[in-house]
Amino acid sequence: MEFAPKSTYRALNTYTKLMRAAESVTSRVHRVLSAPKLTISQFGVLEALFHKGPLCQKDIAAKILKSTGNITLVIDNLEKQYLVRRKRDNEDRRFLTIHLTEAGTNLITKVFADVEASIAFEMASLTEDEQELLGNLCKKLGLKGG
Amino acid sequence: MEFAPKSTYRALNTYTKLMRAAESVTSRVHRVLSAPKLTISQFGVLEALFHKGPLCQKDIAAKILKSTGNITLVIDNLEKQYLVRRKRDNEDRRFLTIHLTEAGTNLITKVFADVEASIAFEMASLTEDEQELLGNLCKKLGLKGG
DNA sequence: CCGGTATAGTTTAACTTTAAATCGTATCGT
DNA sequence: ACGATACGATTTAAAGTTAAACTATACCGG
Structure with a gap:
């Protein structure tokens, strides 16, 4: 070990716990995606479209x-499975607007409910107040920069 | 939107904040790795060896x-850069023990100090008590299962 | 209108990652 | 000792990821 001030040890320790918690929870939540054979990115795209409505690819990229x-590739793969459809914007032909198909909507409705349930289950380790507290602390941390 | 109980909304909200914080902090911390041209996995391996001493590949895999x-590939690449060395275990010839070379030790010593500083900087958004609190909440969350 | 510049999306090359098949080695029960 | 089984590591194939080069479209100033 090195010679770092106490505050650095505490920071490192907290950081490690934060990362482990995030990894551990997500890895359990993401198990839900293996049955519908969705990758995490595919789920992210479908979920974004589900909650925000049709989006262009750049916005989707920023979101996930x-x-x-x-x-481009993720949408290609989703399109092959008939879960989304590309539509050229006639106002500005550089844009492709991505829509969920009916099949896509059905799938993400079901899968998102499962993910939601899984997250609820995971977070149930904490009380209501603890969740609020954790949320606030995380928010403070995330804000800092980039 | 769906018809989920209030507790589910809260869970989802907290989960999102946790993930955003983790992503946002790691992405900033990992910038430190671009100068020494280390991938995140390579850093993980070097750091594990640095803090735990020589390890076999399976243990490294579990750690990161x-x-x-x-x-196998990550170690291949580190070995090409002369940062680590494989050594066949003579007690049980299935095992390869991975050692840091002197160059590897020098590199990770420097890089880890940078990462440590970066983490300390990031966590400084929170007071000492807030960090303790966050750590405890995260620990509680991570424990649940596999 | 024209030329420069910016933007959305695609393509490509290089790399990382995983899962599954395989190889070599060790262990366990008989 | 033998066969089955387990285990560590490697290889392979398929997929995901990024950065950078490129295409097509739009906008802006003159």
Whole structure:
């Protein structure tokens, strides 16, 4: 071990716990996606469209924190499964607006409910007040920058 | 939107904040790795060896939550850069023990200090007590299961 | 209208990741 | 000792990811 001030040890310790909690919870939540054979990115795209309505690819990329090149591929794969449809915007022909198909809507409705239930189950380790508190602390942490 | 109980909304909300905080903090911390041209997995391996001493590949895989097949490749790449060395265990020839080289030790010593500083900077958004609190809440969350 | 510039999306190359099949080695029960 | 089984590591194939180069479209100033 090195010679770091106490505050650094505490920071490191908290950071590690934060990361472990995030990993551990997500990895359990994401198990729900294996049955419908969705990747995490695919789920992210479907969920974004489900909750925000039709979006262009750039907005989707920003929402799920992936590159636009990657979104092209993810949308390709979702389109092959008839879960979404690309539609060229006639106002500005550079844009493609991505819509959920009926099949896509049905799938994400079901899968999102499962994910939601899984998250509720995971968070039930904490009381209502603890959840509020955790949420506030996380918010404070996330705000800092980029 | 669906018809979920209030507790589910709260859970979802807290979950989202937890994930955003984790992503946002790690993405900033990981910027430190671009200069030494280390991938996150490579850093994870070096750091594990740095703090735990020589380990076999399976243990490394468990530590950084990657598949053993992946570890084979990550170690290959680190070995090409002369940062680690494989050594066959003579007690049980199935095991390869991975050691840091001197170059590897030097590199990770420097890089880990940078990462540590970056983490300390990030966590400084929270007071000492808030960090303790966050750590405890995260611990509670992570414990639940596998 | 025209030329420059910006933007949305696609393509490509390089790399990481995983799951599954495989190889070699060790262990256990008989 | 033998066969079954388990285990560590490697290989392979398929997929996801990014950065960078590229295409097509739009906008803006003159």
